[in-house]
Amino acid sequence: MTLSLAYLGPTGTNSETAALAYANWLASNQQAIATLCPYPSIALALQSVVKGKIDYAVVPIENSIEGSVTVVLDTLWQSTDLQVHQELTLPIFHGLLSYSQSLEQIETVYSHPQALAQCQKWLENFLPQVQLIPTKSTTEGISLLKDDLTAAAIASPRAAELYQAPLLEPDIKDSPDNCTRFWIVSSQKSDRPSNEEQVNQGSHLSLAFSLPQNAPGALVKALEVFAQKEINLSKIESRPTKRSLGEYIFFIDLEGNFHDAQIKDALAQLSACTEIMRIFGNYNLLPISVE
Amino acid sequence: MTLSLAYLGPTGTNSETAALAYANWLASNQQAIATLCPYPSIALALQSVVKGKIDYAVVPIENSIEGSVTVVLDTLWQSTDLQVHQELTLPIFHGLLSYSQSLEQIETVYSHPQALAQCQKWLENFLPQVQLIPTKSTTEGISLLKDDLTAAAIASPRAAELYQAPLLEPDIKDSPDNCTRFWIVSSQKSDRPSNEEQVNQGSHLSLAFSLPQNAPGALVKALEVFAQKEINLSKIESRPTKRSLGEYIFFIDLEGNFHDAQIKDALAQLSACTEIMRIFGNYNLLPISVE
Numbered sequence: 001m002t003l004s005l006a007y008l009g010p011t012g013t014n015s016e017t018a019a020l021a022y023a024n025w026l027a028s029n030q031q032a033i034a035t036l037c038p039y040p041s042i043a044l045a046l047q048s049v050v051k052g053k054i055d056y057a058v059v060p061i062e063n064s065i066e067g068s069v070t071v072v073l074d075t076l077w078q079s080t081d082l083q084v085h086q087e088l089t090l091p092i093f094h095g096l097l098s099y100s101q102s103l104e105q106i107e108t109v110y111s112h113p114q115a116l117a118q119c120q121k122w123l124e125n126f127l128p129q130v131q132l133i134p135t136k137s138t139t140e141g142i143s144l145l146k147d148d149l150t151a152a153a154i155a156s157p158r159a160a161e162l163y164q165a166p167l168l169e170p171d172i173k174d175s176p177d178n179c180t181r182f183w184i185v186s187s188q189k190s191d192r193p194s195n196e197e198q199v200n201q202g203s204h205l206s207l208a209f210s211l212p213q214n215a216p217g218a219l220v221k222a223l224e225v226f227a228q229k230e231i232n233l234s235k236i237e238s239r240p241t242k243r244s245l246g247e248y249i250f251f252i253d254l255e256g257n258f259h260d261a262q263i264k265d266a267l268a269q270l271s272a273c274t275e276i277m278r279i280f281g282n283y284n285l286l287p288i289s290v291e
Numbered sequence: 292m293t294l295s296l297a298y299l300g301p302t303g304t305n306s307e308t309a310a311l312a313y314a315n316w317l318a319s320n321q322q323a324i325a326t327l328c329p330y331p332s333i334a335l336a337l338q339s340v341v342k343g344k345i346d347y348a349v350v351p352i353e354n355s356i357e358g359s360v361t362v363v364l365d366t367l368w369q370s371t372d373l374q375v376h377q378e379l380t381l382p383i384f385h386g387l388l389s390y391s392q393s394l395e396q397i398e399t400v401y402s403h404p405q406a407l408a409q410c411q412k413w414l415e416n417f418l419p420q421v422q423l424i425p426t427k428s429t430t431e432g433i434s435l436l437k438d439d440l441t442a443a444a445i446a447s448p449r450a451a452e453l454y455q456a457p458l459l460e461p462d463i464k465d466s467p468d469n470c471t472r473f474w475i476v477s478s479q480k481s482d483r484p485s486n487e488e489q490v491n492q493g494s495h496l497s498l499a500f501s502l503p504q505n506a507p508g509a510l511v512k513a514l515e516v517f518a519q520k521e522i523n524l525s526k527i528e529s530r531p532t533k534r535s536l537g538e539y540i541f542f543i544d545l546e547g548n549f550h551d552a553q554i555k556d557a558l559a560q561l562s563a564c565t566e567i568m569r570i571f572g573n574y575n576l577l578p579i580s581v582e
C-alpha cells in the first residue's frame with residue numbers, strides 16, 4: 001500500500017520531522033510506503049486532503065509554549081469533510097544558525113513566527129537589539145545566511161545538517177519541555193479501511209461547538225455535561241465565530257471512545273444545548289520516538 | 292496634564308488610529324494632552340509602561356475574525372505590574388495598496404500576519420497565486436511598493452493617504468463586522484489619580500487563573516462560581532502555562548464591578564479553587580467613534 005502525506009515544507013521543518021516519524025510508523029505497523037509531499041502553507045496541506053489529492057496531512061495543532069495553531073482549528077471547523085485520524089507528539093529543538101563567529105555580529109534573525117515566539121526570552125537576553133523577521137517556515141531564512149554574516153536563522157539542528165549551515169547555538173528554546181502535538185488529518189470520504197478500525201479503538205475525542213446567542217451560562221451548562229459524567233477534558237479553547245465580536249466556538253479534547261455509553265450520552269446531551277456541534281475524530285496517540 | 296501613549300507603530304497602523312482616538316477622548320474628558328510614542332512591537336510598547344517610561348500602552352487585545360492577540364495575554368499574566376485601565380473598540384478597514392493598475396500584475400502581498408489572516412478569503416478568491424509576506428506592522432510593506440509594480444500591501448485607507456500610496460481596492464476584509472478591541476494598559480505603580488476612580492466605576496472585569504494540577508472537573512467548578520450567581524462571562528480563552536503540554540491558564544472577561552458584593556463573593560470563591568488568580572482590571576468601555 002502506498003500513501004501520500006502532505007506537510008508544511010520545505011525539507012528540514014518540524015512538520016517534516018513529524019511526517020517522517022509517521023511514515024516510519026506506517027512502514028512498521030501497516031506495511032505501507034509513504035510519499036512525503038511538502039506544501040508552502042498549513043492551509044494548502046489541509047486543502048490537498050479536502051481535494052482528494054493526498055491521503056493524509058500531518059499538521060501541528062498545539063505547541064506547549066505558544067498554544068494552538070489557529071489555522072488548523074479554523075479549517076477543521078469550516079470544513080465538513082476533514083477528520084482527525086491519529087495524533088503524535090514531538091519534542092522541538094531550536095538552534096541558532098549563522099555563518100557569523102559570534103553573537104555580537106548578529107543584526108537580523110529569521111524564522112517562523114511560532115519559533116520566534118518560542119525563543120523570545122532567549123532572544124531578549126542574548127540578542128536584545130536584533131531585528132526579528134518572520135518567515136513562512138523555519139527553514140526559509142537559511143538560504144539568506146551565506147551572503148550575510150550579520151544574519152541568523154532559528155531552525156532545528158536537523159535543518160542545519162541538511163542545509164549544511166553552521167550551528168552557532170545548538171539549543172535556544174525558552175522551555176526545556178518544548179513539544180508540539182501533530183494531527184494526522186484525513187478525508188471522511190476516504191475509503192481507507194483503517195479509518196473505521198481507528199474510530200473503534202480511539203482513546204481521544206476532539207470536537208467543537210457554538211452556543212445559542214444571548215444565553216448566559218450556556219457554556220457552563222455545556223461543560224457540566226462532562227463534569228456530571230466525570231469525563232475528563234484535556235483541553236478547552238475558544239476561537240471567534242468570525243460573525244461578530246464576543247461570539248465564540250469552543251474546541252474541546254477529551255479522553256474516551258465514541259462507542260462508550262457514557263460518551264455517547266454526553267455527546268447527545270451536548271448536542272441538545274449547543275447551536276452547531278462538530279466531532280473531528282476519535283483517534284489514538286501514537287507512541288512515536290524520533291531518531 | 293500631559294500623558295504619553297505607547298503603541299505599535301509606525302504612523303498609519305490600526306494601533307495608531309486607536310491611540311489617536313484615545314488621545315481625543317483624553318483631551319475632551321480629562322483636559323489632558325497626549326504625546327504618541329510609536330514602538331516597533333506590542334511587547335516593547337507594554338515594556339515601556341512596566342519600566343515607567345510611558346503612562347499608557349494602547350494595545351490590540353482581540354479581533355472579531357482572528358481572535359486574541361496572544362502576546363498581550365501572555366505579557367499581562369507574566370507581569371505583576373500591568374493593569375487594564377480602559378477599553379475601546381474600533382472598526383477595522385483593510386485596503387489593497389499598489390502602484391499596479393490591475394490585480395493581474397500582483398505577485399506579492401505584504402502585511403502584518405493579523406491583516407493577512409483577516410483578508411485570507413478575499414486573497415484566495417482574487418489573488419490565489421500571490422506570495423504572502425508577513426511584516427511587523429500593516430504599514431511596513433508600503434515603502435517597498437514604489438519600486439515594484441508587482442507588489443501590494445494590505446493597510447488602512449488612512450495609511451494609503453498618509454504615505455500617498457494608491458489604493459487599488461478600498462475594502463478587501465472578509466467580514467463586514469471586522470473590529471478590534473484595544474486595551475489602555477497602565478502600571479499599578481502609577482499614581483495617576485484617575486486609576487482609583489476608574490476601579491470604582493468600572494463595568495467590566497478581566498482576570499486569569501491557573502488550576503491545581505490533575506484535578507478533573509476543576510475548570511467546571513471554577514466556572515460554576517459565576518453561573519450560580521448569574522454573572523455573565525463575555526469571554527473565556529485558554530493559553531498554555533508554558534510549563535508542559537496540557538496545562539492551561541484561563542482568561543475570563545465578565546460584566547460587573549469589583550465593589551459589588553456578588554462579584555466580591557464570586558472572586559473569593561474562585562480564588563479558593565484556583566492555583567494562581569490574577570485580576571487585570573475593572574474598567575469601562577469608552578464610547579469612541581473614529582472620524
